[in-house]
Amino acid sequence: MASSQPMTATADSAGPVLLQVEDLQVEFATDEGIVRAVDGVSFEVREGEILGVVGESGSGKSVTMMSLMGLIGAQSGTVTGSVRFQDRVLHPESGREMRKIRGNQIGMVFQDPMTALNPVLKVGTQIAEAVRIHHRVSKQAAWQRAVDLLTRVGVPQPDQRADQYPHQFSGGMRQRAMIAMAIANDPLLLIADEPTTALDVTIQAQVLDLLRKAQQETGAATIFITHDLGVIAELAERVIVMYAGRIVERGSVASIFARPRHPYTIGLLSSLPSLKHDVDTLTPIPGSPPNLLQPAAGCPFEPRCVVGRGRPECAEVRPQLVEIAPGHESACHFAEDLEIIDGVPVAAGAAVSDAGTGGSDD
Numbered sequence: 001m002a003s004s005q006p007m008t009a010t011a012d013s014a015g016p017v018l019l020q021v022e023d024l025q026v027e028f029a030t031d032e033g034i035v036r037a038v039d040g041v042s043f044e045v046r047e048g049e050i051l052g053v054v055g056e057s058g059s060g061k062s063v064t065m066m067s068l069m070g071l072i073g074a075q076s077g078t079v080t081g082s083v084r085f086q087d088r089v090l091h092p093e094s095g096r097e098m099r100k101i102r103g104n105q106i107g108m109v110f111q112d113p114m115t116a117l118n119p120v121l122k123v124g125t126q127i128a129e130a131v132r133i134h135h136r137v138s139k140q141a142a143w144q145r146a147v148d149l150l151t152r153v154g155v156p157q158p159d160q161r162a163d164q165y166p167h168q169f170s171g172g173m174r175q176r177a178m179i180a181m182a183i184a185n186d187p188l189l190l191i192a193d194e195p196t197t198a199l200d201v202t203i204q205a206q207v208l209d210l211l212r213k214a215q216q217e218t219g220a221a222t223i224f225i226t227h228d229l230g231v232i233a234e235l236a237e238r239v240i241v242m243y244a245g246r247i248v249e250r251g252s253v254a255s256i257f258a259r260p261r262h263p264y265t266i267g268l269l270s271s272l273p274s275l276k277h278d279v280d281t282l283t284p285i286p287g288s289p290p291n292l293l294q295p296a297a298g299c300p301f302e303p304r305c306v307v308g309r310g311r312p313e314c315a316e317v318r319p320q321l322v323e324i325a326p327g328h329e330s331a332c333h334f335a336e337d338l339e340i341i342d343g344v345p346v347a348a349g350a351a352v353s354d355a356g357t358g359g360s361d362d
């Protein structure tokens with residue numbers, strides 16, 4: 001493989017694979033039984049790309065990323081699968097091994113910066129420490145680096161701010177400080193887990209801009225996790241859609257927005273206010289997320305699916321992720337036949353056709 005070929009940074013220029021995850025599984029033993037939070041997830045991240053990961057709450061997005069960072073405690077959860085980062089093969093069941101790359105080659109931004117920042121240490125001290133864990137520099141140099149980083153992420157009066165404690169920062173400023181810490185060691189991969197979910201809408205936009213800028217400046221590949229496909233549309237090039245601990249659809253943002261191939265994704269898209277003429281007609285997906293204690297034999301989305309509900313093949317046979325169009329995969333038995341009529345997925349041709357559905361667009 002050619003090493004670093006000069007490449008123009010178009011959205012589609014796929015660099016070499018940076019992170020390769022194969023058949024990741026994460027289980028938690030609970031009083032009620034085994035919860036399979038991540039169920040055979042495989043994906044790759046290429047150098048410099050922004051990969052979006054979307055799904056409702058509880059779909060396994062955070063647990064997937066936490067297992068990659070070695071943050072699933074061995075006492076609470078069991079992680080299996082294989083992970084390759086650059087040319088290193090890592091064993092995700094060894095939290096210790098995974099933690100070595102955390103904070104250095106991989107930076108992470110969490111939903112709630114307050115849980116990630118230490119309340120009793122000055123913000124500047126925390127960023128400086130993040131630098132010093134991985135680099136042999138003087139305290140003074142590390143402090144100066146912290147101030148520089150705060151400047152870079154748009155914190156006003158960075159000298160004074162570095163000298164303050166997290167509670168003296170607003171939510172948006174704390175998230176900026178977290179981003180400063182995440183990029184402190186020029187990571188190759190940045191994982192941002194719902195970094196704007198806890199913020200006001202206006203601040204959300206600023207933090208998204210900042211993340212985009214940080215990504216462009218550092219060239220770090222970025223995994224951006226959100227429950228909001230609208231954010232994905234603005235930021236990412238490729239997207240993975242998760243449901244019940246599995247990947248149910250994957251492809252370029254362009255392809256998935258142009259023609260989603262899974263009823264769940266269609267449901268997520270229909271509940272986007274920006275794509276609706278009238279915000280009042282928002283249609284959240286009816287039904288509740290599956291019980292991970294008793295995984296279904298068939299498609300986990302079947303009970304909520306307007307296409308598959310009650311169909312024997314959907315209830316009994318687990319659909320695998322297959323390529324439907326170039327670079328676009330779906331785990332739906334009806335992926336080939338799906339059409340969207342008035343925002344609702346319909347399996348054209350596959351059904352005992354209901355009278356009236358003409359099958360044409362609009």
Ligand SMILES: Nc1ncnc2c1ncn2[C@@H]1O[C@H](COP(=O)(O)OP(=O)(O)O)[C@@H](O)[C@H]1O
Nearest residue numbers: 028035037056057058059060061062063064076
């Ligand atoms: N420590 C744990 N013990 C038991 N279940 C857990 C634990 N952590 C997460 N889970 C379960 O794993 C599933 C996936 O969680 P998570 O990855 O946080 O979802 P998401 O980030 O997509 O909202 C959820 O059903 C959650 O309740």
Ligand SMILES: [Mg+2]
Nearest residue numbers: 061062063194
């Ligand atoms: Mg989460």
